Amino acid sequence: MSDSTNNVQLGPVAKRLVGLMARYRGLMLLSIFTGSAASVLSLSPYLATGFAVFALLQNPVSWTVILWCGLAGMLGVAGEKALFGFSTYLSHKVAFATQRDLRLELAEKLERVPLGFMDDHSKGEIRNTMVDEIELLEDGMAHLVPEVSAAIIAPILSLLLIAVIDWRLAILMVLPTLLGVLIMGRLMKNGEGPTRDYMDIQARMATVSTEMADSIATVRAFNQEAQAMGRARDVFAQMRVFSGNWVNFAVIPGTAAQVLLTSHLMFLGSVGLLMAAAGWVEVSIYAGCVAVAFGFGDLFGSIQGISHRLMRQHELLERIDHLRNARELPTQSEPAPIADASIALEDVSFFYGDREVLSGLTFEVSEGRCLALVGPSGGGKSTVARLIGRFQDVAAGTVRIGGQDVRDVAPQDLHRHIAHVFQDVFLFHGTLADNIRLGRPEASDADVEAAARAARAHDFISTLPEGYDTMLGEGGLGLSGGERQRISIARAVLKDAPILLLDEATAFADPENEALIQDAIAELARGRTVVVIAHRLHTIANVDEILVLDEGRIVERGTHADLVAADGPFASMWAAYEEARGFRHNASEDA
Numbered sequence: 001m002s003d004s005t006n007n008v009q010l011g012p013v014a015k016r017l018v019g020l021m022a023r024y025r026g027l028m029l030l031s032i033f034t035g036s037a038a039s040v041l042s043l044s045p046y047l048a049t050g051f052a053v054f055a056l057l058q059n060p061v062s063w064t065v066i067l068w069c070g071l072a073g074m075l076g077v078a079g080e081k082a083l084f085g086f087s088t089y090l091s092h093k094v095a096f097a098t099q100r101d102l103r104l105e106l107a108e109k110l111e112r113v114p115l116g117f118m119d120d121h122s123k124g125e126i127r128n129t130m131v132d133e134i135e136l137l138e139d140g141m142a143h144l145v146p147e148v149s150a151a152i153i154a155p156i157l158s159l160l161l162i163a164v165i166d167w168r169l170a171i172l173m174v175l176p177t178l179l180g181v182l183i184m185g186r187l188m189k190n191g192e193g194p195t196r197d198y199m200d201i202q203a204r205m206a207t208v209s210t211e212m213a214d215s216i217a218t219v220r221a222f223n224q225e226a227q228a229m230g231r232a233r234d235v236f237a238q239m240r241v242f243s244g245n246w247v248n249f250a251v252i253p254g255t256a257a258q259v260l261l262t263s264h265l266m267f268l269g270s271v272g273l274l275m276a277a278a279g280w281v282e283v284s285i286y287a288g289c290v291a292v293a294f295g296f297g298d299l300f301g302s303i304q305g306i307s308h309r310l311m312r313q314h315e316l317l318e319r320i321d322h323l324r325n326a327r328e329l330p331t332q333s334e335p336a337p338i339a340d341a342s343i344a345l346e347d348v349s350f351f352y353g354d355r356e357v358l359s360g361l362t363f364e365v366s367e368g369r370c371l372a373l374v375g376p377s378g379g380g381k382s383t384v385a386r387l388i389g390r391f392q393d394v395a396a397g398t399v400r401i402g403g404q405d406v407r408d409v410a411p412q413d414l415h416r417h418i419a420h421v422f423q424d425v426f427l428f429h430g431t432l433a434d435n436i437r438l439g440r441p442e443a444s445d446a447d448v449e450a451a452a453r454a455a456r457a458h459d460f461i462s463t464l465p466e467g468y469d470t471m472l473g474e475g476g477l478g479l480s481g482g483e484r485q486r487i488s489i490a491r492a493v494l495k496d497a498p499i500l501l502l503d504e505a506t507a508f509a510d511p512e513n514e515a516l517i518q519d520a521i522a523e524l525a526r527g528r529t530v531v532v533i534a535h536r537l538h539t540i541a542n543v544d545e546i547l548v549l550d551e552g553r554i555v556e557r558g559t560h561a562d563l564v565a566a567d568g569p570f571a572s573m574w575a576a577y578e579e580a581r582g583f584r585h586n587a588s589e590d591a
């Protein structure tokens with residue numbers, strides 16, 4: 001176990017677990033109550049035996065009392081099992097409800113963190129937290145309450161009972177446990193040095209072994225086998241000496257402590273018997289107490305088990321908290337309304353880590369106008385789109401939508417105003433209709449079909465045997481790149497937002513698909529404010545303005561005709577693009 005886990009304060013971990021379940025306080029209290037009652041009842045066979053033995057040793061023997069003791073013992077066991085089962089049932093209910101709450105909370109959290117958070121954390125990591133780690137939390141939440149009650153209440157109660165009957169017998173009973181704890185405590189206190197030595201020697205053994213394996217050819221070539229073996233022999237010998245000392249230092253006392261911790265009858269049985277023989281304690285009292293002492297069980301073992309559980313829970317909670325406490329994009333308590341569909345960036349800068357990827361960017365797109373962003377790969381085009389949609393916040397400057405700083409607008413309002421058509425189209429597991437409905441969840445079937453028609457997707461959907469009911473995503477049907485793009489356009493059509501952010505696909509679809517996609521986009525863009533990240537320069541011949549971005553700065557701006565005439569960076573891009581297009585065209589004709 002790591003040092004950090006050794007230093008874990010278990011009290012706060014238990015408190016955190018209980019805190020997570022606080023919403024279900026009523027059920028939890030009932031679970032604690034029934035768990036504790038079960039623990040008390042678990043003593044009933046020992047108590048019943050104790051009383052029965054006591055009664056047996058009286059003169060005259062009361063068989064009625066003995067019969068009642070038997071019956072009480074049996075009923076007690078049955079009651080204990082039933083109550084323990086009920087307590088576990090309740091604690092599981094609480095645990096499952098808390099798991100659902102946590103998963104929902106994390107899902108909502110993911111909607112509020114900046115996209116940069118997703119860049120820094122793998123999807124696997126987030127999946128692990130939301131699925132596996134929250135699942136494992138059940139062990140702590142569902143088992144902690146019943147098991148802590150069972151582990152602690154019964155032993156303490158049996159000790160108290162014996163102490164009330166005869167305190168000397170109680171001391172005899174706990175003496176081995178106290179000695180065991182003392183030895184364990186000393187072992188743990190003095191064990192730090194030897195544990196460090198053990199790790200050192202292990203590390204040296206690993207180094208020597210790896211070196212031997214890696215350098216075998218060199219060692220042989222230089223006839224150095226004897227020297228290499230000498231080093232290995234030394235460190236293996238150190239390990240042997242250490243292990244011998246370790247047996248004396250830790251294994252023998254550790255075993256003794258383990259034996260003592262489970263031997264609460266050791267002194268009570270032997271010394272107690274001598275006391276009874278000497279007449280210092282009544283035989284019937286002694287016999288009754290021995291029977292009750294069985295209820296003490298393995299208190300220390302149970303506490304150790306619970307500690308291990310809590311340590312594991314601590315690690316899980318740390319990872320879950322990392323996601324729960326992730327920084328969110330700040331929002332205003334009184335958000336401002338968005339007045340129109342204009343976009344404006346004023347002196348905007350943005351960094352990924354220490355690297356400035358946008359620097360002093362200023363431009364405006366009035367309502368209903370279309371702006372194209374072009375430029376070399378890595379120039380910052382996608383980052384601009386991310387900032388407009390407030391997937392990230394600017395480092396300096398302002399992004400305005402409808403005249404309002406996006407940081408002052410309610411996130412839902414912002415999302416309502418903007419539709420995205422990304423290159424990477426995510427299809428989730430569900431029907432094709434549901435996938436389109438992502439644009440407007442309440443849309444009717446007729447609306448979905450109309451959107452698919454506008455996105456030029458209806459025809460290919462109609463050829464599928466199950467049409468709009470075809471299952472997509474994991475385990476379902478996969479779609480081609482062009483078809484995915486059209487689903488994404490259909491989502492945007494359905495959303496009917498006044499602003500459209502469009503990241504044109506870099507991969508060339510086949511000519512037929514490309515023509516369909518262009519038609520669909522042209523129809524979608526009509527009447528909206530559009531920012532398009534363009535890779536195919538012929539598609540932006542008619543936009544209102546083109547910005548050429550290079551290394552996060554605007555290096556040129558103007559209409560297509562202006563820029564071609566200016567003979568600057570865009571004109572060079574255009575010439576190269578035309579040449580590549582001509583080449584592709586010829587190649588497809590030759591084929």
Ligand SMILES: Nc1ncnc2c1ncn2[C@@H]1O[C@H](COP(=O)(O)OP(=O)(O)OP(=O)(O)O)[C@@H](O)[C@H]1O
Nearest residue numbers: 119352353357375376377378379380381382383384
């Ligand atoms: N999540 C990220 N973490 C760190 N750096 C990033 C991240 N995303 C992008 N970058 C860097 O920021 C710069 C701008 O990237 P951006 O994706 O905005 O450029 P782009 O012009 O859209 O490129 P492309 O045309 O290739 O998509 C690039 O240098 C890129 O490597």
